[in-house]
Amino acid sequence: MADRGGKKLRIALCHPDLGIGGAERLAVDAAVELAALGHDVHIFTAHHDRKRCFEETIDGTFPVTVYGDFLPRHIFNRLHAVCAYIRCIYVAICMFFLWDKFDVVFADQVSAVIPVLKWKRGSKVLFYCHFPDLLLAQHTTRLRRLYRAPLNWVEETTTGKADCVLVNSEFTASTFSSTFTRLQARGLRPAVLYPAVNVNQFDTSLDNPPDLAFLPGFPADGHTFLSINRFERKKNIALAISAFATLVRQQENSQLTSVSRQLVRLIVAGGYDQRLAENREYLQELKTLAVEEGVAEQVIFLPSCSTSQRNALLAACICVLYTPMNEHFGIVPLEAMAAQRPVVACNSGGPKESVQHAKTGYLCEPTPGSFASAMALILQDPSRAEIMGKNARKHVEENFSRQVFGERLNSIIQDLVKGIS
Known part of the structure:
Protein backbone atom coordinates (compact mmCIF):
# COMPACT_ATOMS: atom_id res chain seq x y z
CA MET A 1 0.00 0.00 0.00
CA ALA A 2 1.33 3.42 -0.89
CA ASP A 3 1.32 6.13 1.75
CA ARG A 4 -0.25 9.52 1.32
CA GLY A 5 2.10 12.31 0.29
CA GLY A 6 5.25 10.31 -0.50
CA LYS A 7 6.87 6.96 -1.15
CA LYS A 8 6.82 3.91 1.09
CA LEU A 9 9.78 3.91 3.49
CA ARG A 10 11.53 1.51 5.86
CA ILE A 11 11.28 3.21 9.25
CA ALA A 12 12.75 2.02 12.55
CA LEU A 13 11.99 3.40 15.98
CA CYS A 14 14.64 3.12 18.69
CA HIS A 15 13.13 3.51 22.16
CA PRO A 16 14.70 2.69 25.57
CA ASP A 17 11.86 0.96 27.43
CA LEU A 18 8.54 0.17 25.79
CA GLY A 19 6.38 0.56 28.90
CA ILE A 20 3.22 2.63 29.40
CA GLY A 21 4.45 6.18 29.96
CA GLY A 22 3.85 9.30 27.88
CA ALA A 23 7.09 8.92 25.91
CA GLU A 24 6.16 5.32 25.10
CA ARG A 25 2.69 6.41 24.03
CA LEU A 26 4.17 8.88 21.57
CA ALA A 27 6.55 6.29 20.11
CA VAL A 28 3.72 3.78 19.71
CA ASP A 29 1.44 6.41 18.13
CA ALA A 30 4.21 7.28 15.68
CA ALA A 31 4.60 3.61 14.76
CA VAL A 32 0.86 3.02 14.41
CA GLU A 33 0.24 6.04 12.21
CA LEU A 34 3.29 5.52 10.02
CA ALA A 35 2.28 1.89 9.51
CA ALA A 36 -1.26 3.02 8.64
CA LEU A 37 0.22 5.31 5.99
CA GLY A 38 1.85 2.31 4.33
CA HIS A 39 5.39 2.43 5.69
CA ASP A 40 7.33 -0.63 6.82
CA VAL A 41 7.70 0.09 10.56
CA HIS A 42 9.76 -1.76 13.17
CA ILE A 43 10.36 -0.85 16.85
CA PHE A 44 13.61 -1.73 18.61
CA THR A 45 13.91 -1.46 22.39
CA ALA A 46 15.87 -2.67 25.40
CA HIS A 47 12.77 -3.77 27.33
CA HIS A 48 9.25 -4.85 26.42
CA ASP A 49 7.07 -6.48 29.06
CA ARG A 50 4.08 -7.93 27.20
CA LYS A 51 2.05 -7.77 30.44
CA ARG A 52 2.76 -4.07 30.95
CA CYS A 53 2.65 -2.36 27.58
CA PHE A 54 0.33 -0.68 25.12
CA GLU A 55 -1.89 -3.11 23.24
CA GLU A 56 -0.65 -1.96 19.84
CA THR A 57 2.83 -3.35 20.60
CA ILE A 58 1.52 -6.92 20.80
CA ASP A 59 -1.40 -6.99 18.33
CA GLY A 60 0.74 -7.47 15.21
CA THR A 61 0.47 -3.93 13.85
CA PHE A 62 4.27 -3.80 13.68
CA PRO A 63 7.12 -6.00 14.95
CA VAL A 64 8.94 -5.23 18.20
CA THR A 65 12.47 -6.53 18.70
CA VAL A 66 14.26 -6.47 22.07
CA TYR A 67 18.03 -6.31 22.50
CA GLY A 68 19.97 -5.88 25.72
CA ASP A 69 17.32 -6.62 28.34
CA PHE A 70 19.98 -8.64 30.16
CA LEU A 71 21.98 -5.48 30.80
CA PRO A 72 21.45 -3.84 34.23
CA ARG A 73 19.09 -0.90 34.63
CA HIS A 74 21.18 0.36 37.55
CA ILE A 75 24.11 -0.64 39.73
CA PHE A 76 23.18 -0.81 43.42
CA ASN A 77 20.34 1.62 42.64
CA ARG A 78 22.82 4.12 41.17
CA LEU A 79 24.18 5.01 37.74
CA HIS A 80 20.73 4.84 36.14
CA ALA A 81 21.69 7.25 33.35
CA VAL A 82 24.90 5.42 32.46
CA CYS A 83 23.07 2.10 32.36
CA ALA A 84 20.34 3.60 30.16
CA TYR A 85 22.98 4.87 27.75
CA ILE A 86 24.68 1.47 27.62
CA ARG A 87 21.41 -0.39 27.05
CA CYS A 88 20.30 1.95 24.27
CA ILE A 89 23.67 1.99 22.55
CA TYR A 90 23.63 -1.81 22.60
CA VAL A 91 20.24 -1.72 20.85
CA ALA A 92 21.63 0.65 18.21
CA ILE A 93 24.71 -1.53 17.65
CA CYS A 94 22.49 -4.59 17.13
CA MET A 95 20.39 -2.62 14.66
CA PHE A 96 23.54 -1.70 12.73
CA PHE A 97 25.06 -5.18 12.50
CA LEU A 98 21.92 -7.34 12.28
CA TRP A 99 19.59 -5.32 10.05
CA ASP A 100 19.70 -3.75 6.63
CA LYS A 101 19.61 0.00 6.24
CA PHE A 102 16.43 1.82 7.24
CA ASP A 103 15.46 4.96 5.35
CA VAL A 104 14.67 6.77 8.59
CA VAL A 105 15.31 5.98 12.24
CA PHE A 106 13.11 7.72 14.81
CA ALA A 107 14.94 7.89 18.13
CA ASP A 108 13.87 9.53 21.35
CA GLN A 109 14.90 10.05 24.98
CA VAL A 110 18.53 8.87 24.65
CA SER A 111 20.46 10.89 22.06
CA ALA A 112 23.68 8.89 22.57
CA VAL A 113 22.41 6.35 20.02
CA ILE A 114 22.38 8.89 17.18
CA PRO A 115 26.05 8.57 16.09
CA VAL A 116 25.71 4.77 16.05
CA LEU A 117 22.49 4.92 14.03
CA LYS A 118 24.23 7.14 11.48
CA TRP A 119 26.98 4.58 10.85
CA LYS A 120 24.89 3.20 7.98
CA ARG A 121 25.18 5.61 5.09
CA GLY A 122 21.91 6.92 3.77
CA SER A 123 19.92 6.45 6.97
CA LYS A 124 18.34 9.66 8.21
CA VAL A 125 18.01 10.03 11.98
CA LEU A 126 15.14 11.98 13.49
CA PHE A 127 15.45 12.67 17.21
CA TYR A 128 12.41 13.53 19.35
CA CYS A 129 13.42 15.46 22.45
CA HIS A 130 10.71 15.16 25.10
CA PHE A 131 12.79 17.42 27.37
CA PRO A 132 16.53 17.95 27.95
CA ASP A 133 17.61 15.09 30.19
CA LEU A 134 20.21 17.21 31.94
CA LEU A 135 17.39 19.35 33.39
CA LEU A 136 15.65 16.27 34.75
CA ALA A 137 18.78 14.97 36.49
CA GLN A 138 19.83 16.02 39.97
CA HIS A 139 22.88 18.25 40.32
CA THR A 140 22.60 18.75 44.08
CA THR A 141 26.08 17.65 45.14
CA ARG A 142 29.59 18.05 43.75
CA LEU A 143 29.77 14.32 43.10
CA ARG A 144 26.51 14.39 41.16
CA ARG A 145 27.71 17.37 39.14
CA LEU A 146 30.95 15.58 38.29
CA TYR A 147 28.98 12.47 37.33
CA ARG A 148 26.56 14.40 35.14
CA ALA A 149 29.07 16.70 33.42
CA PRO A 150 30.24 14.20 30.75
CA LEU A 151 26.69 12.91 30.27
CA ASN A 152 25.41 16.45 29.75
CA TRP A 153 28.14 17.06 27.18
CA VAL A 154 27.31 13.82 25.39
CA GLU A 155 23.60 14.69 25.35
CA GLU A 156 24.10 18.06 23.69
CA THR A 157 26.81 16.86 21.29
CA THR A 158 24.94 13.78 20.09
CA THR A 159 21.61 15.59 19.82
CA GLY A 160 23.32 17.93 17.38
CA LYS A 161 24.22 14.94 15.17
CA ALA A 162 20.58 14.24 14.29
CA ASP A 163 19.33 15.12 10.83
CA CYS A 164 16.17 16.56 12.36
CA VAL A 165 15.19 17.41 15.95
CA LEU A 166 11.59 17.59 17.11
CA VAL A 167 10.13 18.64 20.46
CA ASN A 168 6.71 18.19 22.03
CA SER A 169 5.73 21.83 22.68
CA GLU A 170 6.73 25.46 22.26
CA PHE A 171 7.60 25.37 25.96
CA THR A 172 10.10 22.57 25.38
CA ALA A 173 11.43 24.31 22.25
CA SER A 174 12.20 27.40 24.30
CA THR A 175 13.82 25.32 27.03
CA PHE A 176 15.82 23.38 24.43
CA SER A 177 17.28 26.58 22.97
CA SER A 178 18.17 28.08 26.35
CA THR A 179 19.73 24.81 27.56
CA PHE A 180 21.70 23.67 24.51
CA THR A 181 23.45 26.95 23.85
CA ARG A 182 26.07 25.40 21.55
CA LEU A 183 23.33 24.04 19.31
CA GLN A 184 21.50 27.35 19.36
CA ALA A 185 24.70 29.13 18.31
CA ARG A 186 24.91 26.73 15.37
CA GLY A 187 21.41 27.74 14.35
CA LEU A 188 19.74 24.46 15.29
CA ARG A 189 16.07 25.17 16.02
CA PRO A 190 13.85 22.19 16.86
CA ALA A 191 10.45 21.91 15.24
CA VAL A 192 7.33 21.31 17.32
CA LEU A 193 5.33 18.14 16.79
CA TYR A 194 2.61 17.88 19.41
CA PRO A 195 1.84 14.45 20.87
CA ALA A 196 -1.54 13.03 20.01
CA VAL A 197 -4.40 10.98 21.31
CA ASN A 198 -6.57 8.32 19.68
CA PHE A 400 -4.31 16.73 18.55
CA SER A 401 -5.83 13.64 16.94
CA ARG A 402 -3.52 10.76 16.11
CA GLN A 403 -4.35 11.18 12.42
CA VAL A 404 -3.24 14.82 12.48
CA PHE A 405 -0.07 13.78 14.32
CA GLY A 406 0.66 11.02 11.81
CA GLU A 407 0.20 13.23 8.78
CA ARG A 408 2.47 15.92 10.22
CA LEU A 409 5.13 13.38 11.12
CA ASN A 410 4.89 11.77 7.69
CA SER A 411 5.33 15.17 6.04
CA ILE A 412 8.43 15.84 8.17
CA ILE A 413 9.90 12.43 7.31
CA GLN A 414 9.22 12.79 3.60
CA ASP A 415 10.92 16.20 3.59
CA LEU A 416 13.83 14.73 5.53
CA VAL A 417 14.32 11.93 3.00
CA LYS A 418 14.10 14.40 0.12
CA GLY A 419 16.70 16.61 1.78
CA ILE A 420 14.31 19.51 2.41
CA SER A 421 15.30 21.30 5.64
Whole structure:
Protein backbone atom coordinates (compact mmCIF):
# COMPACT_ATOMS: atom_id res chain seq x y z
CA MET A 1 0.00 0.00 0.00
CA ALA A 2 1.33 3.42 -0.89
CA ASP A 3 1.32 6.13 1.75
CA ARG A 4 -0.25 9.52 1.32
CA GLY A 5 2.10 12.31 0.29
CA GLY A 6 5.25 10.31 -0.50
CA LYS A 7 6.87 6.96 -1.15
CA LYS A 8 6.82 3.91 1.09
CA LEU A 9 9.78 3.91 3.49
CA ARG A 10 11.53 1.51 5.86
CA ILE A 11 11.28 3.21 9.25
CA ALA A 12 12.75 2.02 12.55
CA LEU A 13 11.99 3.40 15.98
CA CYS A 14 14.64 3.12 18.69
CA HIS A 15 13.13 3.51 22.16
CA PRO A 16 14.70 2.69 25.57
CA ASP A 17 11.86 0.96 27.43
CA LEU A 18 8.54 0.17 25.79
CA GLY A 19 6.38 0.56 28.90
CA ILE A 20 3.22 2.63 29.40
CA GLY A 21 4.45 6.18 29.96
CA GLY A 22 3.85 9.30 27.88
CA ALA A 23 7.09 8.92 25.91
CA GLU A 24 6.16 5.32 25.10
CA ARG A 25 2.69 6.41 24.03
CA LEU A 26 4.17 8.88 21.57
CA ALA A 27 6.55 6.29 20.11
CA VAL A 28 3.72 3.78 19.71
CA ASP A 29 1.44 6.41 18.13
CA ALA A 30 4.21 7.28 15.68
CA ALA A 31 4.60 3.61 14.76
CA VAL A 32 0.86 3.02 14.41
CA GLU A 33 0.24 6.04 12.21
CA LEU A 34 3.29 5.52 10.02
CA ALA A 35 2.28 1.89 9.51
CA ALA A 36 -1.26 3.02 8.64
CA LEU A 37 0.22 5.31 5.99
CA GLY A 38 1.85 2.31 4.33
CA HIS A 39 5.39 2.43 5.69
CA ASP A 40 7.33 -0.63 6.82
CA VAL A 41 7.70 0.09 10.56
CA HIS A 42 9.76 -1.76 13.17
CA ILE A 43 10.36 -0.85 16.85
CA PHE A 44 13.61 -1.73 18.61
CA THR A 45 13.91 -1.46 22.39
CA ALA A 46 15.87 -2.67 25.40
CA HIS A 47 12.77 -3.77 27.33
CA HIS A 48 9.25 -4.85 26.42
CA ASP A 49 7.07 -6.48 29.06
CA ARG A 50 4.08 -7.93 27.20
CA LYS A 51 2.05 -7.77 30.44
CA ARG A 52 2.76 -4.07 30.95
CA CYS A 53 2.65 -2.36 27.58
CA PHE A 54 0.33 -0.68 25.12
CA GLU A 55 -1.89 -3.11 23.24
CA GLU A 56 -0.65 -1.96 19.84
CA THR A 57 2.83 -3.35 20.60
CA ILE A 58 1.52 -6.92 20.80
CA ASP A 59 -1.40 -6.99 18.33
CA GLY A 60 0.74 -7.47 15.21
CA THR A 61 0.47 -3.93 13.85
CA PHE A 62 4.27 -3.80 13.68
CA PRO A 63 7.12 -6.00 14.95
CA VAL A 64 8.94 -5.23 18.20
CA THR A 65 12.47 -6.53 18.70
CA VAL A 66 14.26 -6.47 22.07
CA TYR A 67 18.03 -6.31 22.50
CA GLY A 68 19.97 -5.88 25.72
CA ASP A 69 17.32 -6.62 28.34
CA PHE A 70 19.98 -8.64 30.16
CA LEU A 71 21.98 -5.48 30.80
CA PRO A 72 21.45 -3.84 34.23
CA ARG A 73 19.09 -0.90 34.63
CA HIS A 74 21.18 0.36 37.55
CA ILE A 75 24.11 -0.64 39.73
CA PHE A 76 23.18 -0.81 43.42
CA ASN A 77 20.34 1.62 42.64
CA ARG A 78 22.82 4.12 41.17
CA LEU A 79 24.18 5.01 37.74
CA HIS A 80 20.73 4.84 36.14
CA ALA A 81 21.69 7.25 33.35
CA VAL A 82 24.90 5.42 32.46
CA CYS A 83 23.07 2.10 32.36
CA ALA A 84 20.34 3.60 30.16
CA TYR A 85 22.98 4.87 27.75
CA ILE A 86 24.68 1.47 27.62
CA ARG A 87 21.41 -0.39 27.05
CA CYS A 88 20.30 1.95 24.27
CA ILE A 89 23.67 1.99 22.55
CA TYR A 90 23.63 -1.81 22.60
CA VAL A 91 20.24 -1.72 20.85
CA ALA A 92 21.63 0.65 18.21
CA ILE A 93 24.71 -1.53 17.65
CA CYS A 94 22.49 -4.59 17.13
CA MET A 95 20.39 -2.62 14.66
CA PHE A 96 23.54 -1.70 12.73
CA PHE A 97 25.06 -5.18 12.50
CA LEU A 98 21.92 -7.34 12.28
CA TRP A 99 19.59 -5.32 10.05
CA ASP A 100 19.70 -3.75 6.63
CA LYS A 101 19.61 0.00 6.24
CA PHE A 102 16.43 1.82 7.24
CA ASP A 103 15.46 4.96 5.35
CA VAL A 104 14.67 6.77 8.59
CA VAL A 105 15.31 5.98 12.24
CA PHE A 106 13.11 7.72 14.81
CA ALA A 107 14.94 7.89 18.13
CA ASP A 108 13.87 9.53 21.35
CA GLN A 109 14.90 10.05 24.98
CA VAL A 110 18.53 8.87 24.65
CA SER A 111 20.46 10.89 22.06
CA ALA A 112 23.68 8.89 22.57
CA VAL A 113 22.41 6.35 20.02
CA ILE A 114 22.38 8.89 17.18
CA PRO A 115 26.05 8.57 16.09
CA VAL A 116 25.71 4.77 16.05
CA LEU A 117 22.49 4.92 14.03
CA LYS A 118 24.23 7.14 11.48
CA TRP A 119 26.98 4.58 10.85
CA LYS A 120 24.89 3.20 7.98
CA ARG A 121 25.18 5.61 5.09
CA GLY A 122 21.91 6.92 3.77
CA SER A 123 19.92 6.45 6.97
CA LYS A 124 18.34 9.66 8.21
CA VAL A 125 18.01 10.03 11.98
CA LEU A 126 15.14 11.98 13.49
CA PHE A 127 15.45 12.67 17.21
CA TYR A 128 12.41 13.53 19.35
CA CYS A 129 13.42 15.46 22.45
CA HIS A 130 10.71 15.16 25.10
CA PHE A 131 12.79 17.42 27.37
CA PRO A 132 16.53 17.95 27.95
CA ASP A 133 17.61 15.09 30.19
CA LEU A 134 20.21 17.21 31.94
CA LEU A 135 17.39 19.35 33.39
CA LEU A 136 15.65 16.27 34.75
CA ALA A 137 18.78 14.97 36.49
CA GLN A 138 19.83 16.02 39.97
CA HIS A 139 22.88 18.25 40.32
CA THR A 140 22.60 18.75 44.08
CA THR A 141 26.08 17.65 45.14
CA ARG A 142 29.59 18.05 43.75
CA LEU A 143 29.77 14.32 43.10
CA ARG A 144 26.51 14.39 41.16
CA ARG A 145 27.71 17.37 39.14
CA LEU A 146 30.95 15.58 38.29
CA TYR A 147 28.98 12.47 37.33
CA ARG A 148 26.56 14.40 35.14
CA ALA A 149 29.07 16.70 33.42
CA PRO A 150 30.24 14.20 30.75
CA LEU A 151 26.69 12.91 30.27
CA ASN A 152 25.41 16.45 29.75
CA TRP A 153 28.14 17.06 27.18
CA VAL A 154 27.31 13.82 25.39
CA GLU A 155 23.60 14.69 25.35
CA GLU A 156 24.10 18.06 23.69
CA THR A 157 26.81 16.86 21.29
CA THR A 158 24.94 13.78 20.09
CA THR A 159 21.61 15.59 19.82
CA GLY A 160 23.32 17.93 17.38
CA LYS A 161 24.22 14.94 15.17
CA ALA A 162 20.58 14.24 14.29
CA ASP A 163 19.33 15.12 10.83
CA CYS A 164 16.17 16.56 12.36
CA VAL A 165 15.19 17.41 15.95
CA LEU A 166 11.59 17.59 17.11
CA VAL A 167 10.13 18.64 20.46
CA ASN A 168 6.71 18.19 22.03
CA SER A 169 5.73 21.83 22.68
CA GLU A 170 6.73 25.46 22.26
CA PHE A 171 7.60 25.37 25.96
CA THR A 172 10.10 22.57 25.38
CA ALA A 173 11.43 24.31 22.25
CA SER A 174 12.20 27.40 24.30
CA THR A 175 13.82 25.32 27.03
CA PHE A 176 15.82 23.38 24.43
CA SER A 177 17.28 26.58 22.97
CA SER A 178 18.17 28.08 26.35
CA THR A 179 19.73 24.81 27.56
CA PHE A 180 21.70 23.67 24.51
CA THR A 181 23.45 26.95 23.85
CA ARG A 182 26.07 25.40 21.55
CA LEU A 183 23.33 24.04 19.31
CA GLN A 184 21.50 27.35 19.36
CA ALA A 185 24.70 29.13 18.31
CA ARG A 186 24.91 26.73 15.37
CA GLY A 187 21.41 27.74 14.35
CA LEU A 188 19.74 24.46 15.29
CA ARG A 189 16.07 25.17 16.02
CA PRO A 190 13.85 22.19 16.86
CA ALA A 191 10.45 21.91 15.24
CA VAL A 192 7.33 21.31 17.32
CA LEU A 193 5.33 18.14 16.79
CA TYR A 194 2.61 17.88 19.41
CA PRO A 195 1.84 14.45 20.87
CA ALA A 196 -1.54 13.03 20.01
CA VAL A 197 -4.40 10.98 21.31
CA ASN A 198 -6.57 8.32 19.68
CA VAL A 199 -9.85 10.21 19.89
CA ASN A 200 -12.05 7.33 18.74
CA GLN A 201 -11.06 5.04 21.62
CA PHE A 202 -13.34 7.02 23.93
CA ASP A 203 -16.48 6.80 21.80
CA THR A 204 -17.73 3.54 23.34
CA SER A 205 -17.33 4.91 26.85
CA LEU A 206 -19.27 8.03 25.93
CA ASP A 207 -22.20 6.07 24.48
CA ASN A 208 -22.58 3.60 27.37
CA PRO A 209 -22.69 3.78 31.17
CA PRO A 210 -19.17 3.31 32.55
CA ASP A 211 -18.34 -0.17 33.79
CA LEU A 212 -16.82 0.37 37.22
CA ALA A 213 -16.90 -3.25 38.34
CA PHE A 214 -13.20 -2.97 39.17
CA LEU A 215 -14.23 -0.57 41.97
CA PRO A 216 -16.48 -2.68 44.19
CA GLY A 217 -18.91 -0.64 46.24
CA PHE A 218 -18.34 2.52 44.20
CA PRO A 219 -21.43 4.76 44.70
CA ALA A 220 -23.53 5.43 41.64
CA ASP A 221 -24.56 8.93 42.67
CA GLY A 222 -22.57 12.09 43.32
CA HIS A 223 -19.67 13.67 41.45
CA THR A 224 -16.19 12.29 40.87
CA PHE A 225 -12.99 14.22 40.27
CA LEU A 226 -10.19 12.28 38.63
CA SER A 227 -6.40 12.60 38.77
CA ILE A 228 -4.37 10.45 36.35
CA ASN A 229 -0.59 10.48 36.53
CA ARG A 230 2.37 8.29 37.24
CA PHE A 231 3.02 7.98 40.97
CA GLU A 232 6.07 10.25 40.91
CA ARG A 233 6.70 13.30 43.08
CA LYS A 234 7.31 15.55 40.08
CA LYS A 235 3.69 14.93 39.05
CA ASN A 236 2.60 16.90 42.14
CA ILE A 237 -0.39 14.65 42.83
CA ALA A 238 -0.50 15.95 46.40
CA LEU A 239 -1.96 19.15 44.96
CA ALA A 240 -5.02 17.22 43.75
CA ILE A 241 -5.63 15.77 47.22
CA SER A 242 -5.14 19.10 48.99
CA ALA A 243 -7.35 20.91 46.46
CA PHE A 244 -10.06 18.28 46.90
CA ALA A 245 -9.85 18.65 50.67
CA THR A 246 -10.13 22.43 50.30
CA LEU A 247 -13.22 21.97 48.12
CA VAL A 248 -14.80 19.63 50.67
CA ARG A 249 -14.24 22.16 53.46
CA GLN A 250 -15.72 24.90 51.28
CA GLN A 251 -18.78 22.74 50.63
CA GLU A 252 -19.22 22.12 54.34
CA ASN A 253 -19.17 25.83 55.08
CA SER A 254 -21.27 26.96 52.12
CA GLN A 255 -25.03 27.25 51.89
CA LEU A 256 -24.93 27.92 48.14
CA THR A 257 -24.89 24.30 47.02
CA SER A 258 -26.83 21.15 47.80
CA VAL A 259 -23.88 18.86 47.05
CA SER A 260 -23.06 17.14 50.30
CA ARG A 261 -19.77 15.82 51.63
CA GLN A 262 -20.85 12.28 50.87
CA LEU A 263 -21.53 13.00 47.19
CA VAL A 264 -18.08 14.15 46.06
CA ARG A 265 -15.03 11.95 45.71
CA LEU A 266 -11.56 11.91 44.17
CA ILE A 267 -9.99 9.01 42.32
CA VAL A 268 -6.20 9.05 42.08
CA ALA A 269 -5.14 6.66 39.33
CA GLY A 270 -2.16 6.19 37.07
CA GLY A 271 1.03 4.40 36.19
CA TYR A 272 2.64 2.47 39.02
CA ASP A 273 5.73 0.29 38.83
CA GLN A 274 6.34 -1.88 41.88
CA ARG A 275 10.01 -2.10 40.92
CA LEU A 276 10.50 1.62 41.55
CA ALA A 277 11.05 2.74 45.14
CA GLU A 278 9.75 6.24 44.38
CA ASN A 279 6.43 4.85 43.17
CA ARG A 280 5.98 2.79 46.33
CA GLU A 281 7.05 5.60 48.67
CA TYR A 282 4.99 8.31 46.96
CA LEU A 283 1.80 6.24 46.97
CA GLN A 284 2.16 5.82 50.73
CA GLU A 285 2.85 9.55 51.16
CA LEU A 286 -0.33 10.39 49.24
CA LYS A 287 -2.41 7.99 51.34
CA THR A 288 -1.00 9.60 54.49
CA LEU A 289 -1.82 13.07 53.13
CA ALA A 290 -5.44 12.04 52.49
CA VAL A 291 -5.71 10.97 56.13
CA GLU A 292 -4.13 14.21 57.36
CA GLU A 293 -6.48 16.29 55.18
CA GLY A 294 -9.49 14.40 56.57
CA VAL A 295 -10.66 13.03 53.21
CA ALA A 296 -9.30 9.47 53.31
CA GLU A 297 -12.80 7.99 52.99
CA GLN A 298 -13.48 10.02 49.85
CA VAL A 299 -10.17 9.44 48.05
CA ILE A 300 -9.77 6.21 46.10
CA PHE A 301 -6.32 5.12 44.93
CA LEU A 302 -6.05 2.99 41.82
CA PRO A 303 -2.43 2.33 40.79
CA SER A 304 -1.68 0.55 37.51
CA CYS A 305 -5.09 0.98 35.93
CA SER A 306 -5.59 -0.56 32.50
CA THR A 307 -6.61 1.34 29.38
CA SER A 308 -10.22 0.15 29.66
CA GLN A 309 -10.32 1.15 33.32
CA ARG A 310 -8.91 4.58 32.49
CA ASN A 311 -11.58 5.09 29.84
CA ALA A 312 -14.29 4.06 32.31
CA LEU A 313 -12.94 6.50 34.91
CA LEU A 314 -12.92 9.32 32.37
CA ALA A 315 -16.53 8.53 31.48
CA ALA A 316 -17.50 8.51 35.17
CA CYS A 317 -15.84 11.75 36.27
CA ILE A 318 -17.01 15.34 36.08
CA CYS A 319 -13.54 16.71 35.31
CA VAL A 320 -9.85 15.80 35.37
CA LEU A 321 -7.25 17.40 37.63
CA TYR A 322 -3.81 17.70 36.06
CA THR A 323 -1.28 18.84 38.64
CA PRO A 324 2.31 18.78 37.25
CA MET A 325 4.00 22.19 37.12
CA ASN A 326 5.98 23.17 34.03
CA GLU A 327 5.03 19.89 32.39
CA HIS A 328 6.79 19.47 29.06
CA PHE A 329 3.48 18.76 27.34
CA GLY A 330 1.18 16.28 29.08
CA ILE A 331 -0.90 13.61 27.34
CA VAL A 332 -3.53 13.31 30.10
CA PRO A 333 -5.25 16.63 29.24
CA LEU A 334 -5.66 15.43 25.65
CA GLU A 335 -7.17 12.13 26.79
CA ALA A 336 -9.54 13.94 29.13
CA MET A 337 -10.67 16.39 26.47
CA ALA A 338 -11.08 13.59 23.90
CA ALA A 339 -13.42 11.94 26.44
CA GLN A 340 -15.35 15.22 26.66
CA ARG A 341 -14.14 16.08 30.14
CA PRO A 342 -12.86 19.55 31.10
CA VAL A 343 -9.38 19.82 32.57
CA VAL A 344 -8.19 21.79 35.58
CA ALA A 345 -4.43 22.21 35.13
CA CYS A 346 -1.50 24.35 36.21
CA ASN A 347 -1.04 27.51 34.20
CA SER A 348 2.45 26.56 33.04
CA GLY A 349 4.26 24.39 30.53
CA GLY A 350 2.46 22.27 27.95
CA PRO A 351 -1.12 22.64 29.27
CA LYS A 352 -0.97 26.32 28.30
CA GLU A 353 -0.78 25.09 24.69
CA SER A 354 -3.41 22.35 24.92
CA VAL A 355 -6.06 23.59 27.39
CA GLN A 356 -8.13 26.62 26.38
CA HIS A 357 -8.86 28.54 29.58
CA ALA A 358 -12.58 28.82 30.42
CA LYS A 359 -13.45 27.00 27.18
CA THR A 360 -12.08 23.47 27.54
CA GLY A 361 -11.07 23.75 31.19
CA TYR A 362 -9.27 26.05 33.61
CA LEU A 363 -5.62 27.02 33.92
CA CYS A 364 -4.85 27.70 37.58
CA GLU A 365 -2.07 28.69 39.90
CA PRO A 366 -0.51 25.59 41.50
CA THR A 367 -2.27 26.08 44.84
CA PRO A 368 -5.08 24.12 46.52
CA GLY A 369 -7.21 27.25 46.70
CA SER A 370 -6.92 28.06 43.00
CA PHE A 371 -7.67 24.48 41.93
CA ALA A 372 -10.56 24.23 44.41
CA SER A 373 -12.14 27.41 43.02
CA ALA A 374 -12.12 26.00 39.50
CA MET A 375 -13.48 22.67 40.75
CA ALA A 376 -16.28 24.51 42.55
CA LEU A 377 -17.31 26.32 39.35
CA ILE A 378 -17.75 22.98 37.59
CA LEU A 379 -19.43 21.35 40.58
CA GLN A 380 -21.99 24.10 41.06
CA ASP A 381 -23.05 24.01 37.41
CA PRO A 382 -22.64 20.55 35.82
CA SER A 383 -23.95 21.93 32.53
CA ARG A 384 -20.76 23.99 32.41
CA ALA A 385 -18.75 20.77 32.38
CA GLU A 386 -20.91 19.38 29.57
CA ILE A 387 -20.40 22.46 27.38
CA MET A 388 -16.67 22.52 28.09
CA GLY A 389 -16.47 18.82 27.31
CA LYS A 390 -17.99 19.27 23.86
CA ASN A 391 -15.65 22.18 23.16
CA ALA A 392 -12.75 20.05 24.34
CA ARG A 393 -13.58 17.13 22.06
CA LYS A 394 -13.76 19.40 19.01
CA HIS A 395 -10.49 21.08 19.99
CA VAL A 396 -8.66 17.75 20.24
CA GLU A 397 -10.12 16.38 17.01
CA GLU A 398 -8.92 19.42 15.07
CA ASN A 399 -5.47 19.80 16.63
CA PHE A 400 -4.31 16.73 18.55
CA SER A 401 -5.83 13.64 16.94
CA ARG A 402 -3.52 10.76 16.11
CA GLN A 403 -4.35 11.18 12.42
CA VAL A 404 -3.24 14.82 12.48
CA PHE A 405 -0.07 13.78 14.32
CA GLY A 406 0.66 11.02 11.81
CA GLU A 407 0.20 13.23 8.78
CA ARG A 408 2.47 15.92 10.22
CA LEU A 409 5.13 13.38 11.12
CA ASN A 410 4.89 11.77 7.69
CA SER A 411 5.33 15.17 6.04
CA ILE A 412 8.43 15.84 8.17
CA ILE A 413 9.90 12.43 7.31
CA GLN A 414 9.22 12.79 3.60
CA ASP A 415 10.92 16.20 3.59
CA LEU A 416 13.83 14.73 5.53
CA VAL A 417 14.32 11.93 3.00
CA LYS A 418 14.10 14.40 0.12
CA GLY A 419 16.70 16.61 1.78
CA ILE A 420 14.31 19.51 2.41
CA SER A 421 15.30 21.30 5.64
